[in-house]
Amino acid sequence: MIKTVLITGASRGIGAAAAKLFAANGYTVIINYLNSVEKALELAEETGGYAIKADVSDIVQTENMINEIIEKFGKIDVLVNNAGISVTGVFDMVPPGDVKKLFDINVFGTLNCTRSVLPHMIRRKYGKIINVASMWGETGASCEVHYSASKAAVIGFTKALAKETGPSGINVNCVSPGLIMTDMNSCYSADELDGIIEEIPLGRSGSPFDVAETILFLASEKSSFITGQTIGVNGGMIV
Numbered sequence: 001m002i003k004t005v006l007i008t009g010a011s012r013g014i015g016a017a018a019a020k021l022f023a024a025n026g027y028t029v030i031i032n033y034l035n036s037v038e039k040a041l042e043l044a045e046e047t048g049g050y051a052i053k054a055d056v057s058d059i060v061q062t063e064n065m066i067n068e069i070i071e072k073f074g075k076i077d078v079l080v081n082n083a084g085i086s087v088t089g090v091f092d093m094v095p096p097g098d099v100k101k102l103f104d105i106n107v108f109g110t111l112n113c114t115r116s117v118l119p120h121m122i123r124r125k126y127g128k129i130i131n132v133a134s135m136w137g138e139t140g141a142s143c144e145v146h147y148s149a150s151k152a153a154v155i156g157f158t159k160a161l162a163k164e165t166g167p168s169g170i171n172v173n174c175v176s177p178g179l180i181m182t183d184m185n186s187c188y189s190a191d192e193l194d195g196i197i198e199e200i201p202l203g204r205s206g207s208p209f210d211v212a213e214t215i216l217f218l219a220s221e222k223s224s225f226i227t228g229q230t231i232g233v234n235g236g237m238i239v
């Protein structure tokens, strides 16, 4: 039976790569977006999927999004909580409003979408939830303290939810990317990027498809005995 995957923040970057890869592997792909409407619609056309707008930080919008998908497609087999933003700066110089927005999207966005999807998965005794964290959530980054904390929360959430929903047939895992070339890193100069790449044992930055392949694996039955885990996709930068 054809599986349905909802990928949040799939209009660009890692989410868009995941949408293409899942579609190439026979999934029905639901592309969530917020601002990049044209990119989302183009991707829906390319993948034969469905684009749906919702701000993941708003529980009313995530509830409406999930209800619309269930009505249209009958089920969601896989939820990929990928939508995220980064905030950089020395800890006490980051404006509180920016901190709130970061946690609203990276943490509450993940909680909201999961909360909206979970009853449907529990009813079917089947589901795969894959959260996109970050290596900084595992190890911490100077000048990305809030971002690191938000991703550490995603990792903690993954572990706890895996324990709670395992008996209901649901796998919950994390992918934890390192330096991946997307718009998110456009804040770095070429010299700064070279400096980071020097610290990566595999000697290169990652592509969005490096992460997407791991997400696809965690959605597949090949990983059916894996839950509560955080899988690094970082070229060995943190081990």
Ligand code: NAP
Pocket (backbone or CB within 6 Å): 008, 009, 010, 011, 012, 013, 014, 015, 032, 033, 034, 035, 036, 037, 054, 055, 056, 057, 082, 083, 084, 085, 086, 105, 109, 132, 133, 134, 135, 176, 177, 178, 179, 180, 181, 182, 183, 184, 185
């Ligand atoms: P990106 O290229 O900046 O794309 C971010 C995506 O998130 C966009 O599709 C954007 O949608 C969506 N988004 C942002 N706020 C949203 C909201 N409130 N509601 C719904 N969608 C929203 O970022 P990326 O690099 O692909 O990052 C994807 C995930 O990987 C993030 O969770 C990020 O923290 C994580 N990550 C990235 C890296 C990296 O090096 N790139 C490393 C570690 C972890 P619109 O454009 O439609 O608004």
